[in-house]
Amino acid sequence: MLDEPITIKQLAQMLGLAHSTVSRALNGHPAISEATKKRIAEAAAKAGYVPNSAAQSLKTARSHTIGLVVPDIQNAFYATVAKTIATAAADQSWQLVLAITEDQPGREAHAIESLLKAQAEGVIIVPTAAPEPETLAMIKRLRVVQLLRHHPRIESPAITLADRYGISAATEHLQALGHERIGYIGAPTAVTTGRERLQGFLDRFSASPESRDEAGARIQIGPPKKSFAADAFRRLLAMSEPPSAIVLGSQSFALGVLLAARQDNIRIPADVSLVGYGDSEWCTLLDGGLTALSLPVQEIAQACVDTLRKRLEMPPTRKSLARAAQPEHIFLPKLIIRGSSRRRG
Amino acid sequence: MLDEPITIKQLAQMLGLAHSTVSRALNGHPAISEATKKRIAEAAAKAGYVPNSAAQSLKTARSHTIGLVVPDIQNAFYATVAKTIATAAADQSWQLVLAITEDQPGREAHAIESLLKAQAEGVIIVPTAAPEPETLAMIKRLRVVQLLRHHPRIESPAITLADRYGISAATEHLQALGHERIGYIGAPTAVTTGRERLQGFLDRFSASPESRDEAGARIQIGPPKKSFAADAFRRLLAMSEPPSAIVLGSQSFALGVLLAARQDNIRIPADVSLVGYGDSEWCTLLDGGLTALSLPVQEIAQACVDTLRKRLEMPPTRKSLARAAQPEHIFLPKLIIRGSSRRRG
DNA sequence: ACTGCTTATGCACACGTGTGCATAAGCGTA
């Protein structure tokens, strides 16, 4: 900003050439002699010439821009995804535009509109529970890959987790340890992930209507915040027949529950067994560690990149894009058994 | 991509108007009647018209783009900064371009060049230890705010931490508890932060050359990785006269050290006292918690945004920008005393 | 000398948008 940027025309004038020749030389056009190319390249470097990508985008209709739209970058899962995508983007000379929705459809709409204006070539998005109709219309005009959540009205490949299976396995693990009264703290069911996970929990109580009703009474659904987890945990333990084990349905809950337990002098697993959702780096720091569903974060992030890249290479016909709109990758969470789950004693 | 984007000309043609009239109407120009404005706005919404920001940038010489260049987005500190900046960016209708350097000058160069091409209006950067000369030249042409680190050859305001003071206070705390043999695990001194922190540690041993030499022998410098922290911790404890307390000089070290201690059955603080750098969310999860230097992350992130915004409003004259190049904000870390530091017994 | 072929370069236009200037329409006043 201090120095006005140099344009290709000025550079050409300095060299006594037409700007078209300079353009071709810098883009490696075969019709320009090596000697001229070299001379131009050196002058460009010396003058600090940098092409204006707005002009390039306008002319070539290629923005070299991709978008990443996530609810929360402070979440370790999304941070890992962001890192993987940012690295891949740099390798491909893409520009990565980051938008954080905090699960608010308004912010989501803003992000998508901005990416549409910028003619983004691809977008990786974790959709909110209820995107605005305008947002859905705009998303149709972008090449999208959905991550984790899968909104029914967004036609695009989706990279998802077998959440229902995972929570079901976690619950089964507790049942196998003799626990009968099992609680569940889960994220809102407005999004697919929340629904799937709750369903996975309920699946383990489908034997009789009574057991199902009983399990239903020990369900706490709320926002993925530490504070909610702590409150929900205390509510569960305050029941007349409190659970002897609890399944957590979101990454964000483990810490809140553990801190509440520590404050209230509840011993894990002596008083309550616990299964968390998603490994945290501090999982092994507790005595005995936290039993948890481990998510293949790296693999998921890589799948995002690979899927997006494949999608970018596709011809932009309605047919081929629609054909590839089926969910492509479903990853399995893996139950890692550590010290926080123990046979009911 | 499925539907070709609609241009303002097509929209104008549909309405039987000149595209200039449509442009003025959409931008709220006073010379267009309210009735016409309304008609145009409705048609635009109906047709899903979205202006091409490349063309807008080209014409108006405003990119509405800012950049964030950080070493590592998985680090909680940078994640918080990213969140704050992303939120502010959305509020201002800026587009946020994220680049991750992993402290590699090559990646940094790539990021800066990309932002320069995109005519970014402002950049928040954590510079690497040794930016390439070309990178420095390019940075001169952008409006920059430096974060945490302060490279001497980058003329720009910097938001920094009083690292030397902080580590010095942490060391003093341990000395006040009767510890004499104190170890230090620190990040490389090629960057300002690493140097300042080490200096803060050494400051507490400047009484005599002997004490200084002795302290120097208990210093471990290496990459900010958990694995290095664990190794360094073990090396310190394997000394013939091992330290009774250790100061950690980077966020990334606490977890590595704690896990190594757990594996080796070293009790904290019974065997070794510990002071960490930076609060982690799990700090209070340990028995008694981790004594640590708490960083005002929120405030720092907000200062970045405020400083950048102020800088963007400045007239682009060399003088006014240079005048504002002095470091503007220095934040104080605050020592939070928890259970991991105890009187030497 | 003329033709044909390759190589190297310039001219002119296009991309989608914003904006200074000119123009047209409407309307009241002399």
Place this chain on the structure above:
DNA sequence: TACGCTTATGCACACGTGTGCATAAGCAGT
């Protein structure tokens, strides 16, 4: 009717870049 003033709209150009086409130069073959 002619004039001036306001209001509403269109024309034409510019932003920086890439590219089809034309042109110029060089050179070999008839």
